[in-house]
Structures are given as structure tokens and as C-alpha cells.
Amino acid sequence: MSVALLWVVSPNSEVSNGTGFLDSVREGNRGLESSRFPSRDRNSMWKGRFKKGGRQGWNFGSLNADLRYSCLGRSRTENGRSFSVQSSLVASPAGEMAVSSEKKVYEVVLKQAALVKRHLISTDDIEVKPEIVLPGNLGLLSEAYDRCGEVCAEYAKTFYLVWCRRTDELVDGPNASHITPQALDRWEARLEDIFNGRPFDMLDAALSDTVSRFPVDIQPFRDMVEGMRMDLWKSRYNNFDELYLYCYYVAGTVGLMSVPIMGIAPESKATTESVYNAALALGIANQLTNILRDVGEDARRGRLYLPQDELAQAGLSDEDIFAGKVTDKWRIFMKKQIQRARKFFDEAEKGVTELSSASRWPVLASLLLYRKILDEIEANDFNNFTKRAYVSKPKKLLTLPIAYARSLVPPKSTSSPLAKT
Numbered sequence: 304m305s306v307a308l309l310w311v312v313s314p315n316s317e318v319s320n321g322t323g324f325l326d327s328v329r330e331g332n333r334g335l336e337s338s339r340f341p342s343r344d345r346n347s348m349w350k351g352r353f354k355k356g357g358r359q360g361w362n363f364g365s366l367n368a369d370l371r372y373s374c375l376g377r378s379r380t381e382n383g384r385s386f387s388v389q390s391s392l393v394a395s396p397a398g399e400m401a402v403s404s405e406k407k408v409y410e411v412v413l414k415q416a417a418l419v420k421r422h423l424i425s426t427d428d429i430e431v432k433p434e435i436v437l438p439g440n441l442g443l444l445s446e447a448y449d450r451c452g453e454v455c456a457e458y459a460k461t462f463y464l465v466w467c468r469r470t471d472e473l474v475d476g477p478n479a480s481h482i483t484p485q486a487l488d489r490w491e492a493r494l495e496d497i498f499n500g501r502p503f504d505m506l507d508a509a510l511s512d513t514v515s516r517f518p519v520d521i522q523p524f525r526d527m528v529e530g531m532r533m534d535l536w537k538s539r540y541n542n543f544d545e546l547y548l549y550c551y552y553v554a555g556t557v558g559l560m561s562v563p564i565m566g567i568a569p570e571s572k573a574t575t576e577s578v579y580n581a582a583l584a585l586g587i588a589n590q591l592t593n594i595l596r597d598v599g600e601d602a603r604r605g606r607l608y609l610p611q612d613e614l615a616q617a618g619l620s621d622e623d624i625f626a627g628k629v630t631d632k633w634r635i636f637m638k639k640q641i642q643r644a645r646k647f648f649d650e651a652e653k654g655v656t657e658l659s660s661a662s663r664w665p666v667l668a669s670l671l672l673y674r675k676i677l678d679e680i681e682a683n684d685f686n687n688f689t690k691r692a693y694v695s696k697p698k699k700l701l702t703l704p705i706a707y708a709r710s711l712v713p714p715k716s717t718s719s720p721l722a723k724t
């Protein structure tokens with residue numbers, strides 16, 4: 304994967320410690336040369352591989368119905384095709400209609416996809432990012448990528464970006480109690496510097512280098528910092544719309560950051576925005592799974608990442624969660640939450656085949672493994688108050704070859720669920 308980043312496939316680096324991927328980023332994305340987003344310093348390649356003719360149509364509808372509250376609205380893609388956005392508006396408690404989080408987030412998805420298109424059609428680096436002046440020489444840069452690999456190996460269980468991990472550490476790490484909104488403002492200013500080619504340290508330098516070479520937009524990074532700000536003051540979510548936004552901020556953003564680096568398979572017929580949408584769905588699915596696995600742990604920190612209105616509909620209150628008793632009401636509530644998370648995984652799965660061949664295996668392996676946590680919550684009879692659901696080593700090991708075999712299948716030429724119509 305990416306950037307100042309890592310590529311550690313799930314459980315404790317059993318598959319890879321990420322250095323292979325880092326190497327490919329460092330060396331100019333050799334491994335991804337055949338992807339739809341070759342790196343910038345392979346500029347001529349981009350031009351040659353660009354598929355002109357407007358990528359159109361998208362597949363957003365399938366996430367719909369069960370995941371939405373209201374069913375309103377049609378919108379338009381950049382190329383004028385209309386699509387249904389079944390939850391573009393949500394009703395506020397006061398009865399006002401507001402644009403749903405999902406609609407807002409989809410604007411970001413469209414922006415990311417448009418950025419890729421602009422990069423690909425640019426004949427002469429029209430939208431060039433500023434030349435990155437990196438500290439020292441190429442040797443130092445290589446060292447910076449190595450350091451990123453070490454950070455990954457130290458912290459990550461799932462693949463993750465080093466910058467994301469550092470951001471997360473601000474609010475979840477040992478100094479978390481000292482983190483203020485002002486500290487996050489400073490972290491965001493430093494982020495702007497990274498994108499403007501003024502890295503502060505070595506890890507930043509690796510990210511600066513990466514974002515200068517791939518069509519990576521700053522917005523998802525800013526949004527992740529926004530998620531951390533949210534975590535500082537918000538400990539309840541009124542409905543799924545609010546929770547969705549939080550999940551986008553802290554995890555969906557990672558999906559959007561990753562696709563430009565991983566690249567889409569050159570033979571893929573899927574629209575760029577549909578692949579970004581699948582990446583977003585994987586982030587959301589992972590985060591929802593994380594939340595469902597950690598209900599007890601979060602409650603002990605006074606946090607409830609569950610939609611309050613759905614809890615109330617199920618006849619449950621905050622006190623029930625703090626009491627931590629598995630009741631039939633809880634089982635029914637949990638079944639619905641798990642069902643929703645699985646739908647996001649299903650949506651994500653459709654996009655994996657469209658990724659560049661080098662990325663399919665690790666992404667699919669992590670998807671299958673993380674989704675299995677939901678099975679384990681069920682196997683624990685929904686006791687996520689005192690039991691931490693996890694996937695056993697033998698199950699993990701069994702999943703890897705399955706994911707590998709499936710990852711060999713190239714994108715379908717016409718019948719892909721994400722193919723343009």
C-alpha cells in the first residue's frame with residue numbers, strides 16, 4: 304500500500320511486514336506500474352494508459368435501503384448521469400431536512416475520483432503539486448521509508464498508514480489526556496506542510512514524497528483529523544447518520560487515501576468512483592466491526608458508539624450497556640448491527656477485484672479476516688461486554704490461501720457489478 308505507510312496484512316504481520324509494498328512506493332511504484340494510477344514520476348506511462356471516454360455510471364444503490372433512513376433524492380455525477388441517492392436527506396429531530404452524512408461523504412468520493420481523472424488526462428502535468436524539497440538526499444528518503452516500515456511493524460495489525468497511526472496515537476496513545484483541539488490544529492497545519500512539500504520529520508518526508516507522486520488529495524487526511532476532534536467531545540451518536548460520519552472520518556478516509564496508491568487494475572471496467580466507494584465501504588465496515596467488538600471496552604471509558612435511536616427502538620438504554628448483560632433485546636439489536644456491517648463488507652468486496660493485482664490479496668485477506676470478527680461476536684452469543692471477539696490463528700491461516708486464490712481472478716470485462724453501463 305502506501306504512503307508513509309505500511310502494508311501489514313492483518314494478524315500480527317503473518318503475511319507481510321509491509322516492506323515489499325513500501326519498497327515499491329519508494330522505488331517509484333514499480334510493482335504498480337500496470338495500475339490505473341501510475342506514479343507521477345512515471346508520467347508518460349499515465350498518459351499512455353488513460354482510458355478516455357468518461358467513466359460513467361456507478362453503483363451506489365446497492366448499499367441503500369437497509370442502511371438508510373430516508374429515501375429521497377437523485378443526484379448527478381460529473382458526467383451528467385443521474386443516480387439515486389436514497390439517503391441524500393435525513394430528517395432532524397425538529398423535522399428539518401438536512402443533507403445526509405452519506406451524501407456529504409460521497410461528494411468527497413467524487414472529488415477523489417475526479418482528481419485521478421485530471422491526473423490521468425493531464426498531458427503536461429497541469430495540476431502539478433509543488434516540487435517536494437525533501438531533507439537531505441535520496442538515501443535519507445529511503446531511510447524515511449524504512450522507518451515507516453518499522454512503525455508499521457510495531458503498531459499495525461491491519462494495514463494502515465503511518466500518518467493515520469500517528470494521528471490515532473494523538474487521541475488514543477499515552478499522551479491522549481493532554482491532547483487538545485489546539486494540538487490537533489497544529490497537527491493539521493503540519494499536514495498542510497506535508498502536502499506543500501515542507502515535511503517536519505522523516506516520516507512526514509516519506510508521506511510528502513508519496514503524495515507528490517500519486518493522485519492523493521488532502522481532504523481525507525483533513526477529515527481524519529476532524530474525526531479525532533470529534534472523539535474529543537462526542538461520546539454519543541444520536542442515529543446512524545451521525546455514526547456513519549464518524550466512521551468515515553476515522554476509517555473510511557483510510558480507504559480513500561489507499562486507492563490512489565494501490566491503483567485500479569488497467570483492465571478494470573469499473574468506474575473510478577465505484578472503486579473509491581468500495582474502498583470507503585471497507586473502511587466503514589471495519590470501523591463498525593471494531594465498534595461492535597469493543598462495546599464493553601468503550602463503555603468502560605464512558606463511550607457508546609451505537610445509534611441511540613436504534614437502541615431506544617430495541618428497548619435499550621445506556622444503563623443497559625453499562626450493566627453489560629446479554630439479554631434477548633441486546634441479541635436482537637446486535638443482529639441488526641452485524642447485518643448492517645456485513646452489507647458494507649459486501650459492498651467493499653465488489654471493489655476488491657478491480658484493484659491492481661498486487662493489492663488484491665492483502666486487501667481481500669484483511670476484509671475476510673475482519674468480517675470474521677462478526678461471526679465470532681455471534682459465536683460468543685453477542686457477549687461483547689466482557690468477551691473480546693477474535694479470529695483464531697488456524698482460522699486466519701486458512702483464510703490467507705483462500706484470499707490468495709480469489710485474488711488471482713482478474714476484473715471481469717463486462718459483468719462486474721461495478722462495471723460502467
Ligand SMILES: CC(C)=CCC/C(C)=C/CC/C(C)=C/CC/C(C)=C/COP(=O)(O)OP(=O)(O)O
Nearest residue numbers: 460461554557558561581582585586589590654
Ligand atoms: C476495497 C477497496 C476497493 C479498496 C481497499 C481500501 C482500503 C485499504 C480500505 C481499508 C480501510 C481501513 C484499513 C480502515 C481502518 C479501519 C480500522 C477499524 C482499523 C483498525 O485498525 P487497528 O486498530 O490496527 O485494528 P485492531 O483494533 O483490530 O487491532
